[in-house]
Amino acid sequence: MTLALAICVAALALLPLGYIAASTVDVGWAGIRELVFRPRVGELLWNTSRLVLGTVAVCAVLGVGAAWLVERSSVPARRVWHVLLVAPLAVPAFVNSYAWISLLPGLDTYAGALLVVSLSYFPFVYLPVAATFRGLDPALEDTARGLGLSSWAVFRRVQLPQLRVALLGGSLLVALHLLAEFGALQMLRYPTFTTAIYDQYRATFNGAGATMLAGVLVLLCLGLLLAELRLRGRRGYARTGGGAARPVRPVALGILTLPALAGLAALVALALAVPLASLGYWMAAGASAGLDLGLLGATTGTTLGLAAAAAVAAVAMALPTGWLAVRARGRVATLLERSAYLGSAVPGIVVALALVTLSIRATPWLYQTVPVLLAAYAILFLPRAIVTVRAAVEQSPPVYDDVAASLGASAPDRLRRVTLPLLAPGIGAGAALVFLAVVTELTATLLLAPTGTTTLATAFWSASSALEYGAAAPYAVVMVLLSAPATVLLSRDARRGLTT
Amino acid sequence: MSSLTVTDLTKSFTTTPVLTGLDLHVPSGSLTALLGPSGCGKTTLLRLIAGFDDPDAGTVALGDRVVAGAGRSVPARRRGIGFVPQEGGLFPHLSVAANISFGLPRRQRRDGGRVRELLGLVGLGPELADRPPHQLSGGQQQRVALARALAPEPSLVLLDEPFSSLDAALREETRLAVAEALRASGATAVLVTHDQAEALSMADQVAVLRGGRLVQLTDPRTLYRHPRDLDVATFVGEAVILDADIRDGRAACALGSLALERSCPAGPARVLLRPEQLRLSAPTETGPVARVRSVDFYGHDSRVWLDLPSGVTVSARLEGTDVPVVGDAVTITVRGAVLPFPSDPAGPQHSREGTAPAGTFLDEDVSTEPARVS
Amino acid sequence: MTHRLTLPGRAIATLVSVAGVTTALAACGDASGAEKLTVYSAQHESLVRAMLEGFTDETGIELEFRDANDSELANQIVEEGEASPADVFLTENSPSIDVVDKAGLLAPLDDATLEQVGEEYRPDSGTWVGFAARSTALIYNPAEIPEDELPASMLDLADPAWDGRVGIAAGGADFQAIVSAVLALEGEDATREWLTGLERNAEIYASNTAIMKAVDEGEVPVGITYHYYWFRDQAQNGLIGDDAKLHYFGNADPGAFISVSGAGVLASSDQPEEAQRLVAYLTSQVAQEKLAESSALEYAVGTGVASAEALPPLEELGAPDVDPGSLDAPLVTELMQEVGLL
Incomplete structure (x- = not known):
């Protein structure tokens, strides 16, 4: 039963990939040659790859540098910096992009795009690297210093190799997010595959042109996943010897303290202060033109409702998969879990494109309805739910069920008194993460929202696309406020929910 | 309290036979150790007795009451068998008191006196009642797990390697406390272990299992000599x-x-x-x-x-x-x-x-x- | 490591479940059987809403809008076919409604409706009708380029001399409609050649408003767009800026193309009468006057209805003679894909 459910979930997650594959076969070789092997695709490939490479490099430097300063150096107010460095995640990339371009219209260049997306995405590297730094045994570093290594040599020869898994994982996240990024880059007039697919979609709805571009984009994503797997090799380094970790003795910065503080302050200013100030400015400008609180409230309500429903759906879908992954470890369970992860590595635009077409053709009664939109959200954000549900199931081994049975509890009793209370924290955390991701989802919502349904993200988008920056600001502000709790969750536990 | 009689018990997982016609009799009120190396089937036997799994053939009887085999299977929750798993298995979301009273009828669950009495039985003070399990030492957790198992006054208590995760000093102390609590409650008990010193020192009789069969069932001295x-x-x-x-x-x-x-x-x-x-x-x-x-x-x-x-x-x-x-x-x-x-x-x-x-x-x-x- | 439910976690979990139930209830409450037309609309939201302001009060028919881009909605309706939830389709430009018409998905309109609009603003088929019109124009920044150096024809913008100096919104339906006029007037080869030149020369913007802004700020000297973007900005006292000026090509140049916004009733509609009433209303004197009075500054097409005073009369703009029912949107998409503008 659980297995059957988990298979259904995996099948749903793989639906967009299957759709792209089937359409590719449908289009045929001649069609592929015509639609894929053309200068425009080459241009997009060049644009996309140089932006991905550049952003990953910038994020790696910013993320690792900031993490080292916060976790290993004597820089003052380290906890405050930690929160400030995670906080940019509360500003969706397309809001950040809006904040910048509305102030500096000249940012519509490669450098501008690189700047804006790097500022949005560097926390994806910072968070796991900082968490790894915290877990590293300082005894190793002390030993290395004892062997005569300088701080730089310690970083390069001792710490960096141990950070590899976190750095690669963070970089993969940056790259996958960037491949899927639509709003931020569209606003910056920087064409990549995702924005081109959207243009194609607008020109042809679900034409072969859009699908073939989506095919190339999916190949890029899969390529990235494979590359990360190969580079990562075996799963990190085991910490030898148990025992409590000794407290870290931070590296004294001395005369470098001021430059370090200035660097961190500049990063936070660019990544957080600029977008917030810009939002504040447009908020004030928009308020003078009149703020429709009723409409804002209704849109917020719709968004929260959709997000809550998606959270419930995603967690319900994550339960069988997460359960099997722990309780029935083996090839089948792993395969099912991986399928879910693979499915959500597909960019939102592709998932939406697939679901629009499939729902028209296969399930017309579902077409343009909330369930299809929820299915897209579930596919996109399922891993967040699976990761947390899985952790919760691990916290609840079958022995509790056995004990409760031996104490006379019936099956429903056991579910109520033991299993659910044990899974509740994981389910709650997973639901919260999905909830907050949906609140700021733009791309899939643009394509799949039922007629008459407007969310904060799409309302923001239509106003800002019309360059009505003041009218767009309130929606952005609500999204930022709603995202803030997720940021708190993430700054506490880096590993949870950082999957795409 | 009742005796336990296992007759010709057989169990396979997929194609691997784990128990092959095992017979065992545990007299009422006694403590029997099931001793054997890992993989000998002792944990499987425990699960079949508890009712967590069903045997392929053979019977399990508590006193005169057949609870498994011969075409019937009484579910675990109706067998009245207490179970103490490895590492205690205390419900992490419940306090010590709520763990202990878990198996009591709803009305008795709020009876602080009963909880105190059970804590006393396993040699723990009443001040632990409101603590969450993760604040207890491993040995204390085991004792609470025993108190929880004993609370509904089961006819039989099963202990699955309850001391294996404790370090040496704590193990000795916990063993003594558990043995004493079992004796004081007069419960019939089956203790699974792979530690022969534990089996010899605690049990009234030791059952040695090998390859899914009972090899010898006797008192510790005879077994050794x-x-x-x-x-x-x-x-x-x-x-x-x-x-x-x-x-x-x-x-x-x-x-x-x-x-x-x-x-x-x-x-x-x-x-x-x-x-x-x-x-x-x-x-x-x-x-x-x-x-x-x-x-x-x-x-x-x-x-x-x-x-x-x-x-x-x-x-x-x-x-x-x-x-x-x-x-x-x-x-x-x-x-x-x-x-x-x-x-x-x-x-x-x-x-x-x-x-x-x-x-x-x-x-x-x-x-x-x-x-x-x- | 024990996994404990923190207070915020509990709060969020509760919020999620409460909101979930609320949504479910709201979804149930929505299933009332009131008359409601689904309108797929690619025209500017504010204009359509203004024109139809009195419709629901007058008829008791509720309206639900799906706002998107011309081609997207047209292709969507074709893909949806008989199952389309749309009752009425409103486009910003005529090529898209033509796509739906050619797929045989439009029902004939009532004669009375057709007669409310001048013949030049509707096709002979009688399956759709124009409800607004707009003229192609060139916006330029006099500080960057003097008026006498402006091109004589829009086709000249493909010339290498214009490399990097012209702004277009290639992904937008407006520009694609303009291309369809070039295609209708100049033929496929000339259009391909023109697009190839533009692909090299043009700065691509996301919308006409963005072009307006870019020209105004001198980012790019000229931009191809419709007239009303400039007039609207003028009406708002140059909110974007008042540096940009407007230039009409005239002389029956493809750059003087007048694009018609079309309205049609879907043959698959399960409320055909109500849908016909909507289109009749949209082309009626009431709605057309609303259009003329609105801040949209598009041209009214209702017989005997005068457009906004700020606008030069449509007849004086020297538009080329293009049959609104003859524009080929799919070929435009194909050509734009071919040269790499899409």
């Missing part, structure tokens, strides 16, 4: 095994001519003696002379590894601090009789003589060398 075969002998304690020739009611072996514990047909045999039966003295001309190879000094006693002229290495347990040093030549005398096992040409042939460490079966890979000598 009269194991059914050499496998059981080595499993329940350190053993010195020597090839011997039985003649005129005595065994001729590398340690000389030794008295027999029981009669044995003449001819080739193997004899079992325990290291504490060996006595060492200054070399004389009467006994066999051995050379001290190494000494493990424990304080209260020592193990002395000895090379016999025949090339066999045996160990002796010596009390006190008057211990020979490496290289000394000593004469070995044997106190008491040895237990003979006629060589069975069809049975397993153990190639090497010497000392086997406790807790191993001979037909597994047994090293007769002291581990630290290389």
